[in-house]
Amino acid sequence: MNASSAPLWTKSFILCLANNLFLFIFYFAQTTILPVYILNDLGGTLTEAGLAMTLFMAAAIIVRPFSGLIIEKFGVRKTLILSETFFSLFSLAYLLADNLTLLLIIRFIHGIWFSILSTVVVPVVNQFIPEKRKGEGMGYFVMSINLGIVLGPFLGLSLIQYFSYLNITALLAAMVLFGFIFCFFIPIKEPSKPKKVQSSGSIFQLSHFVEKKAVPIALLAMLISFSYASIMSFIAPFAASKNLMPYAGLFFIVFAFSMMSLRPITGKIYDQKGPQYVIYPALIAFSIGLFILSQIETLTGFLIAAVFIGLGFGSAQPCIQTLALQRAPKHRIGHATSTFYTLYDLGIAIGSTVVGLMIAAQSYSFAYICCGILSLISVFYFKFFVQARPAT
Incomplete structure (x- = not known):
């Protein structure tokens, strides 16, 4: 077969x-x-x-x-x-x-x-x-x-x-x-381990906690989760500020269905053509959604932003996680996963705090514009620090 x-x-x-x-x-x-x-x-x-x-x-x-x-x-x-x-x-x-x-x-x-x-x-x-x-x-x-x-x-x-x-x-x-x-x-x-891994030395080696081959990709996930925190933590109060609070639940429904809609297609594109064919358009769509959200005044704009954010984040996140796992040796997939999620969770935690401070100091619009710019920066990070440096 x-x-x-x-x-x-x-x-x-x-x-x-x-x-x-x-x-x-x-x-x-x-x-x-x-x-x-x-x-x-x-x-x-x-x-x-x-x-x-x-x-x-x-x-x-x-x-x-x-x-x-x-x-x-x-x-x-x-x-x-x-x-x-x-x-x-x-x-x-x-x-x-x-x-x-x-x-x-x-x-x-x-x-x-x-x-x-x-x-x-x-x-x-x-x-x-x-x-x-x-x-x-x-x-x-x-x-x-x-x-x-x-x-x-x-x-x-x-x-x-x-x-x-x-x-x-x-x-x-x-x-x-x-x-x-x-x-x-x-x-x-149980995955087989090389002999040198089975007889490892000191308990407190960095390699026991971090899979270094997954770090560049996990840092990309951290950049994206920082921006995603602005959706998780602040979309409800943002909707209230625009008199759209009754539709906050609808935003998440549209967001969720958008995340799932392209999943079967993007997975096949990833396998057949490579991660770059999914990650580039996904990151750009995510940033477009954040820029749209920063300017909306109506329900239509609110839901259009949900579509772009859902398509972008929903396509990028699983592909980046898959790439992190593929770059690690099979016996280190657990380490690659913990490295990925550690930085991803830190992005959420830091993003929730920093975005909240930006909203308090400036406005929701300013915060979402900054998150959109950060998402565009992540495109260049992927090109020069992930794609340009494939695992050996």
Whole structure:
């Protein structure tokens, strides 16, 4: 069989996607409804609700650089089962969180296991994607995250109108446990390691935490996630400033469908022609969307911006992640994944802070123009620091 026609939609690949989908439905649904629970049921403040979100992400960012080392030391399968076990247990622990202190502790510990689990699922699914279909396969894998972005908040906000937070959390935890069961039916193999890797020296070597071949690409992801933070963190208040708040949800729907619309096509283009044929137009479309957003005054412009941003970011992000994995040796894919996500998460964290400061000092328009310019700069960064320096 021709390698390019090797089957992609195998049972193992589908189980990996389903497990990842349930993981991110839980994450994004909790992100949406947890502040409601803190404010209405626990008598917390907006600051405390924000702290619950921050603690989760802080734990994930702190642990992320160590995830590759954990995968190398314990193996892919054992790390998957262990992290999935604790993530599932702490998903159930929300049912016991009857006070704010306990809830914040659960959030922090849950963030640790989320960081490890969301890292190890990448080298797992990578085992079941044919070599000549990496772009297409990883595109579908990232699409399972995008579906979680859409279905999680939709499920949470729809159910919270009729059911209690604890009932919804029980349902979400059951989905996570269902995905956990899938893990036992995935035939995971441990990647072979060169002898020099098996007999490594000091514990505190930089290579134990960072895959240097993935760093230039991960820095590109950091530039993009910095700009993407302006959408994640500020699109709702921006919509309110333009009297478009009732349509903020519609923005995310259009954004999500735009992200997913070209995914099957861009994956095939990546595999057949190369990453540059996807990444260049994607970065330009992303920057165009940000420039449009900086100038909009009407609903039409708001939704057109959502289309460009969704097409650009939705095409660029999975291709850049695939490129980071392909440049790393097979036994270092876990390290490449943790390197990629560490810098990606840092871009989100730094972007949320800096964009907020720009908005406070200048305006939303100024902030989105700056993010659009940064996205254009990332085009040149890709050309001269990534494409011009292929891995050896």
